[in-house]
Amino acid sequence: MSESTNPKKKEEKDEEVRIGVYTCYCGGNISDAVDCEHVKKVMTDLPNVVVSRTDMSMCSDAGQALIEKDIKEKGINRVIVGACAPSLHEQTFRGTVARAGLNPYLYHHVGLREQDSWVSHGDYRGATCKALNLMTAGVAKTRLLAPLEPIRLEAEKHALVIGGGVAGLRTALDTARRGIQVTLIEKSPFLGGRMAQLGKVFPTDEDACATLDKLIQKVASHPKVTIFTQAEVTGVSGYVGDYQIKILQQSRGINNDIAEAVLDADMPKVPDAFNYGLTERKVIYKAYPGCYPPTPAVDWAHYNGEPIIVNGQPTIFYNKPKNFDLKVGAIVVATGFKPYEPRAGEYGYKELPEVVTLPQLIRYLELDKTTRTLTWAGRAVNDIALIHCVGSRDTEGVHEPQADGQVNNYCSRVCCTATLHMANELRERFPDTNIYDFYEDIRTYGRGHETYYQKALEGMVRFLRYRGIERPEVVAAPEGDTHPVLVRAKDSLSQGEEMEVAADLVVLAVGMMPTQVDELVQMLKISRGVDRFLAEVHPKLRPVETAVNGVILAGTAQGPMTIQESVAAASAAAVKVAVLLGQGEVQLDPFVAYVDPEKCDGNGACIEVCKYEDAIKMETVTINGKDVKRAVVTPANCAGCGGCVSACPNRAIDIQGWTLDQYDAMVDAIALDLWDLMEVPA
Amino acid sequence: MMEKLLNTLKIDALVVGGGIAGMQSALDLADQGYQVAMVEKEASIGGKMIALSKVFPTLDCCSCITTPKMSAVAHHENIHLFTYCEVQSVEENTNGFKTTVLQKPRYLDADACTGCRMCEYVCPIDLRNPFDLNMGATRAVRVPFSTAVPQIAVLDMENCILCGKCEKACPVGCIDFSQQPKLFTLQTDTIILATGFETTKRDAKKEYGAGELHNVIDGLMMERLLAPTGPYGRIIRPGDGKEPDSIAYVQCAGSRDKTLGVEYCSRVCCMYAIKQAMLISGSLPLADITIYYMDIRAFGKGYEQFFQNARAMGVEFVRGKVAKITQDDHQNPVVRFESTDNGSKVSERTHDLVVLSTGMLPSYDTKPVYRIPAGDDGFVYVPEPNSAPCVTDREGIFVTGAAAGPMDIVDSIVMAGAAAMESAAYMSEKQDQAEIHEQAEESEMEVAHV
Amino acid sequence: MNKKVEARARAEKMKQLRKEHKVTVKRTQGLLKEQKRIHRDICLTIRDTPKTIPEIAEVMEMPSHEVLWHITALKKYDVVAEEGMCGEYVLYTRAEEEA
């Protein structure tokens, strides 16, 4: 670590490259598998390296202070850290470097954890040697780093919220409250999502629709919110701060003067999806009495185009879908969930009429809120069996997969409490019924949830506990039995005895599945987790953001959540929108193509390969008094994909921050055999 | 410095508590351009999380997530950090809230201290280190822990003999034995309470040894044993330093327990026990790990899979209620339990180390100072949890994180964003209330015309 | 000359402070005295042969959990170091004294 710098050198144009190399232990995550001290030692001897250090966690305040100090005191002007994935802390260290007065892009991040220590378990020497290669390559690139300026763009102070359930509504309201214009689009004709289908909800026992209605009124009357129902996104282009959205909206089909009359008219009926097929509704309908918007809608998928007599007039309804464009700065995806639909035959579903899902039972009880006697399929119900975890917590290879081969191995989080909430409601409304609850674990985790469990225990709900792989069986009772169905399970609460419960009604506590949003996922270029819910960047550091800057998640589109959690996530999503768009400007990394006009001969190969609109075009420029054609990049439109770089026969194009020279240097270093530098292990 | 700041700056929001929830709320507000003051009662921010080892379900190292947030808070130009401070009173006025804050004496000049720890090295007295749950050692003057923010020492006058060694050793001469507590005021529009939680005391339950069995520890102690900066630097039991071969977890220790008046589920202890079990089998591959439980509550995103992985790794899950823990002649804890999987048979098993999966209790009563009541469970009362999970029953004051009930880190961070949203929206609305009022009236009229 | 005055003023101030904090200072002084004795004895016990916690506890006739804590303190401030394992127990020895 010689300090023989010539102070004059700094003022020269080609300043001396002075690199600081930092190898992080990552609290053991790296140092358990890699000899970080050895890496540090080897790095010290590389050309231009002025300091090489290790730390328990470089990202800590003390670790960052170390870098700052070296920049200020040792004149370090390029920094490289070998640590966790760049997605975690590249920004952190750019900030550190900038605080010390250096250009933030004179920083390079090597992912020693994800690329080395976490994937080479057990091979200490191998992992250490690989670390040497990765770091040497990193230093080779760092040597060639040049200062860059971020791209600053004006941001559209307007957000698009996709999905009008409780999460979407809440995001819309909060974003608007922060003074940002919001467009909310809902696929169905009515707002409210799944929450509208619930009756009383835990943990407060408030009426779901009443609570929802208050929220909808606030959203609908907010001057900064525009709502489109029956609308879907059909195209997305652009980037954070400047997205162009194409929207397709179906006609409502009904104007207000016939809104009342049309509901009384005679017309074909279809199963009512709002009541999960328990009832039928007309093809022109309102989802539920207090729904919003209050105007009825035509169900275009089922309306056959025949005239319907309204006010004595035969009337034909026409769908004239509208296409329109929107410019927004950020997009919030709040597309929600759908209840798991059991396979035909799963616990007797669809085969035995006495087997229903929990959402169905909720609707059933809502249809007649006053009855004091529970009947099902024409029979009085005395014995009710509740079965947990239907379509959740399945194990691959043990439980039968769904039609698409998928197995839901996650817990749906709300069904335990929802089931016990239901058990208590049944107890209260129909005190004479016997209730049996088949479960593996009771997960009443949330604030106020355990109370329902306690109450159910006190209310003499009979609990039977099965083991995960030995799920209960639901079969038709033999002819002449007192009850139509039997539920069998090995109950571990009574010494693993085979129990048989005769029931009049079996309720399946079905789990949550993500809404089908394949097209949206593709258009937005976001990703899904193994559970097929939309994936966040990092569950702790950035829990509501996706890997695409400007695309944010809210509510159950991301995973099972209660209303409370959906609302909190929605507000958290809104805060991210406010941070992004509040200042009216967004910053993008300058990793975009740059054309060297000296090397470019205007042959245009780059323009042919570029897939992005207006990212690169040919312009006539004057060089040495001559008019010549040269490719020119519009940074804001360039995605930095590098397609043009490979197409250019003259090596005239580079992606800033990731130049061909830098790649060459890295490849040379990666290819080095560094085993010689591995000393005999201590 | 502080005086200047307080005189010249208009602060918008006060965040009380610098745990992960408070930090995230502060950052989400500051990133929108609001001026934020953070008041933390301890000498460093970071809360409970900074003491943890690795975190479920991602198993990334805890300081990798926490320290950068701490650093971001400390360096944010819109955040003003007041550590080792406590709010004494809150007064409502036309501009919002006037808060009186007590700066406890660190007995040194905080602006001058460089965190070099020279004082700590010369201090002659070894004390039990609260950061390590009293398992490790520290000195009467110390930087609270290696990743503390700010990196400033604090002197514990209660345990100081005033020998003056630290004063002489300090290279910047910042020790000041006669420092006095100081009061200052903050004027803010809104307040966010992020005062977090405490864990059930280890001696809460007589049946579990009442804290007297040295090899019966709690979840947080195990976190410290697993942390790379832990007191022993390895997993040995505090009773006699033995490397444990057989480790047992007792779930719901202090939660879901009417006898303790804690009826609720603490929500994180199932998951942290599973996490610790996995981490232990990494460090001590031969150790047997048993988890005694009633229900495994692996409800969050990725949690069930995490639980199944632990099962597949050979962690033994025994369903049953632990009735009693005693100890044999070799300090080995003996667990007496009723296995519900096994026909309610009562059995006894001896382990080397028992970890009580202690639950979460409220850490701070908001009633005296903030006039905000607690719910039945003792955590801050939230009148409309489904519509407004962060809104307390006092206008302008919001709550977030584990102060509003047991919560893991993911949920705390999400809720922190929500609290920042609520308070930001509250401030915007307050600012242009008149305007919005007008517009709302107009649009109502429009509706009326249609 | 000036220095002397300063030193005297400082000594006076410390005396005053010690009076103010009489109760805690006295208690802690007692603690420190005891601690010094224990630390000396522990160091003596492991001077020649490294020992485990139970071994030290036996020699010192002290509860093993207390021994462990003192060892932890001594280790943290580099007086004692680990030296391998004896079965399931760590062996402790004097740390190499820095010159």
Ligand SMILES: Cc1cc2nc3c(=O)[nH]c(=O)nc-3n(C[C@H](O)[C@H](O)[C@H](O)COP(=O)(O)OP(=O)(O)OC[C@H]3O[C@@H](n4cnc5c(N)ncnc54)[C@H](O)[C@@H]3O)c2cc1C
């Ligand atoms: C049986 C059951 C009982 C429950 N009981 C309770 C309870 O008591 N308490 C509680 O707190 N929680 C309860 N829940 C959970 C609660 O229902 C959810 O937390 C909540 O509804 C989630 O709201 P959301 O906005 O995320 O999703 P959703 O309600 O599903 O809303 C999503 C919206 O997005 C729309 N959409 C979907 N795709 C698109 C697209 N491509 N373009 C435009 N719009 C689209 C949908 O039409 C829908 O309106 C229960 C859940 C179930 C299954």
Ligand SMILES: Cc1cc2nc3c(=O)[nH]c(=O)nc-3n(C[C@H](O)[C@H](O)[C@H](O)COP(=O)(O)OP(=O)(O)OC[C@H]3O[C@@H](n4cnc5c(N)ncnc54)[C@H](O)[C@@H]3O)c2cc1C
């Ligand atoms: C043993 C254990 C292991 C865990 N492991 C995990 C895990 O692996 N993954 C996970 O997701 N979660 C885990 N958790 C849960 C996690 O610790 C909490 O979710 C998280 O710490 C909550 O953060 P918080 O900011 O709300 O509260 P806290 O961390 O408690 O922070 C509160 C802060 O406020 C300060 N404060 C309190 N009162 C006042 C006051 N009056 N004035 C000023 N300041 C005040 C406190 O000093 C503290 O700094 C674990 C918990 C335990 C007990």
Ligand code: SF4
């Ligand atoms: S919440 Fe309960 S019923 Fe639902 S999947 Fe999880 S354990 Fe099963």
Ligand code: SF4
């Ligand atoms: S004066 Fe107190 S804090 Fe300072 S060295 Fe002496 S005992 Fe320690």
Ligand code: SF4
């Ligand atoms: S999380 Fe698990 S251990 Fe903790 S109280 Fe709830 S059920 Fe018990």
